[in-house]
Amino acid sequence: MPDPKHSLEWLDITRTAGGQPLRVAAHVFRGVEDGPRVTITAGIHGDELPPIVIARQVTEQLDSLPVRGQVTVIPLCNPPGFESFTRNTPTDMQNLNRVFPGDLDTWLSDQLAKKLHEYIAPRTDVLLDLHAGGSIPTVDYVYVLNAPEVSRAFLFPTLYKGKSYQGTLGTELIKQNGTKVVVAEIGGGGQLDAQYIRRGTAGVMNALKVIGSIPGDPQPAPAQTLLHDMKIVRPAFGGILMPRVDATQLGQAVDRGTLLGTMVDPQTFEELEEFRAPFDKTQLVLVRPTPSRTHAGDYAYMLGDLSTAEQLESQQLARQDG
Ligand SMILES: [Zn+2]
Structure with a gap:
């Protein structure tokens, strides 16, 4: 990793029953200029592969760009879920994205949520949380929560402003910290992965331009359908x-x-x-x-x-x- 602005930080979560350390990697890009602090998360659900690849491609692109403020990329928030390639954490069968802000006094998913939340909340003005449809379903939309221009910047045809779930990372950050949040649902199901990885990467990079993290004029939002x-x-x-x-x-x-x-x-x-x-x-x-x-x-x-x-x-x- 030759780029001095790109460092890898590890969040120590726990040890598994088999004695392996469970830890989560964060790629941190620090700009020389002050600016927005953005966190990009993927892999909260263990069977959602395209966002992890998108996180990798975004990381590669950020290596050759001047970053303003700070961008943190956490490509795999739920390593045990990815190991079993299941939406829920196999150890306790909980949905990690319903137990934020987490709790160290209960199950593994809650402990993982707590440590992720503690790391992410104080360092994040804008969260881009990337999801997909899992191993079978394919999905295509971006939530409009409290940052509509950033949601539009993903350039996806469908936006959704409706009910959001309690206990998601995004919901908790909005509620407790006033963080701006965009949740994107990008492909999945394996059939059109290449297309969705390309579109998702372009969407994140365009969102980073709107947020002001990287140079360049954002691409205009296309005509989009906003579902209620x-x-x-x-x-x-x-x-x-x-x-x-x-x-x-x-x-x-x-x-x-x-x-x-x-x-x-x-x-x-x-x-x-x-x-x-x-x-x-x-x-x-x-x-x-x-x-x-x-x-x-x-x-x-x-x-x-x-x-x-x-x-x-x-x-x-x-x-x-x-
Ligand atoms: Zn998901």
Whole structure:
């Protein structure tokens, strides 16, 4: 690592039962000039691979750019989840992104959350938290929470301003510290990873221009759809979900009643459930693009209601460093 502004810091979390140190790496880029302090997180969910690769590419690009303020990149917040390639931490089966700000007196996920939060909160004016759809689903949207220009800077076609969950890193940082937060849901499912890694990397770099961390004029935001209402479709039965829509249709609208997929019993081949578009104009936000083993209650689809959505026009984005 020849770049003097790029240093690697380790957060010591604990020791695993098998005696291995559990630690989390942070790449810290310190600028010579004062400026915003940004943290980029990935891998909070262990099966979301594209954001980790995006974090690597962003890190490589930052090595050759002058940084203002400070940029901290934490590519893998949940190493045990990544080891098992599961959304939840295998040791305690908890969702790390529901237990922030964490607690040292309970399970491993809570301890990990606590140590991440303690490290991130005091060093972060803006958080870019990168997610994806896990090993099967593909997803494509960016949350608008409290930094709309930075959300738009990701250049994704779909934005969502709606319900956010309690106990996420972003929710807790907004609540306790007033941190500006953008959460981006970038691909997953393996089929279009190269495309999503490219788009996600470009989105983060453009967001860093809007924030004022790196030089250059930001690329203007394209016309984007801002959803206010989204339905998460969770199957009543488990089985094999046979898709009728694929990942290339994300960001597109289908008419009410369009068949999106069916749940099939893996032994009798009985069709247990049909999934149909619930809104007059239904925007596809998360789909399972290949036949997949799907549990009852898991994420089958995320679908936007275009009747309550705003169509945002293309917009020049100003750098926020004045
Ligand atoms: Zn996630």
